[in-house]
Amino acid sequence: MKNPVLNKLVIFGVGLIGGSVALALKKAGNSPQIVGVGRTEESLKTALELGVIDIATSIIEDALQNADLVLIATPVAQMPAILKSIKPYLNSKTIITDAGSTKADVLYCAKEILGELSSQFIGGHPIAGAEKSGVTAAIANLYENKNIVLTPTADTSKQAIEMVTQLWQTCGAKVSIMSADTHDNIFAAVSHLPHLLAFALVDNIAARPNAEQLFSFAASGFRDFTRIAGSHPEMWRDISLANKDALLIELNAYETQLSSIKKMLQDGDGTSLQRLFERASVARNAWAQDKKSV
Amino acid sequence: MKNPVLNKLVIFGVGLIGGSVALALKKAGNSPQIVGVGRTEESLKTALELGVIDIATSIIEDALQNADLVLIATPVAQMPAILKSIKPYLNSKTIITDAGSTKADVLYCAKEILGELSSQFIGGHPIAGAEKSGVTAAIANLYENKNIVLTPTADTSKQAIEMVTQLWQTCGAKVSIMSADTHDNIFAAVSHLPHLLAFALVDNIAARPNAEQLFSFAASGFRDFTRIAGSHPEMWRDISLANKDALLIELNAYETQLSSIKKMLQDGDGTSLQRLFERASVARNAWAQDKKSV
Structure with a gap:
């Protein structure tokens, strides 16, 4: 053909x-x-x-x-x-x-x-x-x-x-x-959830009485982490609602992960914290090495 | 003098x-x-x-x-x-x-x-x-x-x-x-919590059977959001433990924020989602405008 x-x-x-x-x-x-x-x-x-x-x-x-x-x-x-x-x-x-x-x-x-x-x-x-x-x-x-x-x-x-x-x-x-479902699941994890998390952090800080002071000490780590919180609100409302089911699954998984980190902190469990940070940093740096063109 | x-x-x-x-x-x-x-x-x-x-x-x-x-x-x-x-x-x-x-x-x-x-x-x-x-x-x-x-x-x-x-x-x-306490409270919010959140996201993805597929579709938003997850694990273990109390307060506030976003999603409440995204994106873009040197 x-x-x-x-x-x-x-x-x-x-x-x-x-x-x-x-x-x-x-x-x-x-x-x-x-x-x-x-x-x-x-x-x-x-x-x-x-x-x-x-x-x-x-x-x-x-x-x-x-x-x-x-x-x-x-x-x-x-x-x-x-x-x-x-x-x-x-x-x-x-x-x-x-x-x-x-x-x-x-x-x-x-x-x-x-x-x-x-x-x-x-x-x-x-x-x-x-x-x-x-x-x-x-x-x-x-x-x-x-x-x-x-x-x-x-x-x-x-x-x-x-x-x-x-x-x-x-x-x-x-x-x-x-498939469309596979696509939506993947992007819920690597794109839609991170957007939600960044929006959540900035809104949480912006709502405080001392927001100005907090923002004045935010530096380059904050700048990069929150860059996607500057994204288009209507577009992200539409994406969040359109991919609601997959996004809720991701949000639940993330909440579980945060609970477990909270427990490590409460217990003063430095070994587990370090192990988690190490896994993340190894994975993140390997990804960045791999995806230089991103 | x-x-x-x-x-x-x-x-x-x-x-x-x-x-x-x-x-x-x-x-x-x-x-x-x-x-x-x-x-x-x-x-x-x-x-x-x-x-x-x-x-x-x-x-x-x-x-x-x-x-x-x-x-x-x-x-x-x-x-x-x-x-x-x-x-x-x-x-x-x-x-x-x-x-x-x-x-x-x-x-x-x-x-x-x-x-x-x-x-x-x-x-x-x-x-x-x-x-x-x-x-x-x-x-x-x-x-x-x-x-x-x-x-x-x-x-x-x-x-x-x-x-x-x-x-x-x-x-x-x-x-x-x-004061040292004011310092530690500020940085728990604008630095230590974001690091924890980025580590948590990357570790959560890296632990999955389809991690490779997920990472392969991660793009520039993911790159910036997770940059701080490439930070030094021991250093961040020490910071997390040293500032444990303030960090736990931030983590709790963030969990509350996430719960409320989850509810908006579950309810399909586009108006509240958009309002939150808007507040965040206005605050974030104003910050970036202000802090061009960061």
Whole structure:
């Protein structure tokens, strides 16, 4: 079978994530025609001016005509409305994918809204980001050597898997395939829980009468530990709720771990504390050694 | 009253912390004579070769002769042995200070060992550090614009407060004076607890059968959140135990905070979650804006 051909790509949400895909494709050469669809004319105009997209439109029917691939790179909360708006104009070959941080909820939504056409949908999550957002922050090499997870179901068409794999590989990313549940479990542990923990710490300190004094003595360890507490509140509300079950499992496991550390402290059990700190520091430094590109 | 004159400084532990003090004094000009005392000949030899210290010795009596100031910059666990070893050679004007991360335990130890001479001791904690350790990592500007906390007691001599304040100001640091208990409470919240939380997260993940898979999808948020989990295990065992009471209070407050977040998740209470995330992200970003130099 020939690789599915990508002549026309439609991007909903031309911000950091969608814009960087467009720039990566253009940099790789043989770029498809790239159509940007967005809510605010302002940001689409900027995307056009920066050469990130070839065409800007808010008319879904025009955008979808002969589209080979639709990439939804908006906040996850906009997914249902967008899927509903494109459904009437999807042809039997148009592939649809997304770039959201949670996957089971997105699959559920695609199945509900697209029905039979959901075999043309494949969920995706590029593990890349930056401090900044918006199309002006988009860069061609955002995905180079980064992980991208695709979460096909038993119903997902081979064409969908192939086209979206190819898309991300062209952007320089390493593609992993797994179930949406596996994805959500993994990211509950290594991303969603750490965000929750950082938000919790900062809020706890900020609420105190002596918050100003406390913050004034916080230094570089605090800066790094809490960097993710500066993340977008609505986005993290949505992620937390979308991945609630897996996140609660992680939170429970973490509470158990904290209880056991508390007991070591109460008992003055230096040996156990040191052993735990040693395991963590060995694992953390080995990881950092391994993942220099992160 | 004239400022106390610093003609001879003795540093126990010429590593990153002690070595950077020496380099800062030399850079500032009019440097006192700097004598390094250490356990391993190797590192003292390096300190001498790098011009960090003027004299290296392991003979305490020689080192202490006519010393105006003794800076103990070794791991806290070595404090008692060092205080015992210098006590016989202290004259009535020699000031003693340290650079440890906890202060109430150090004060207690100084009082126990030095007895009446403990009025010549003042605890100190420079809020600065780096990924690397050892004298080869020492730099002259490590303390520039950094906080240094001094924790005098009612018995501490004015000379001690003045000389050590002057020492750190010459290094470019901002000196704050507070009680040892206040210090330990502040750092339990903004440093010791975050370290514990990061160690706990990494150890919890590392212990799982699918640890390798989990680590392989951890990205930049995880990297920053867990950086402090790569810290020195023995040092953090000592800090945790030395500041056990304040740390347990922080741990309890944090557990309460986590329980309340868990409830919001269980209830699907997006409004409360978003409000909490918003408070945290506003506070965190304001802090980062304020503390650009950290």
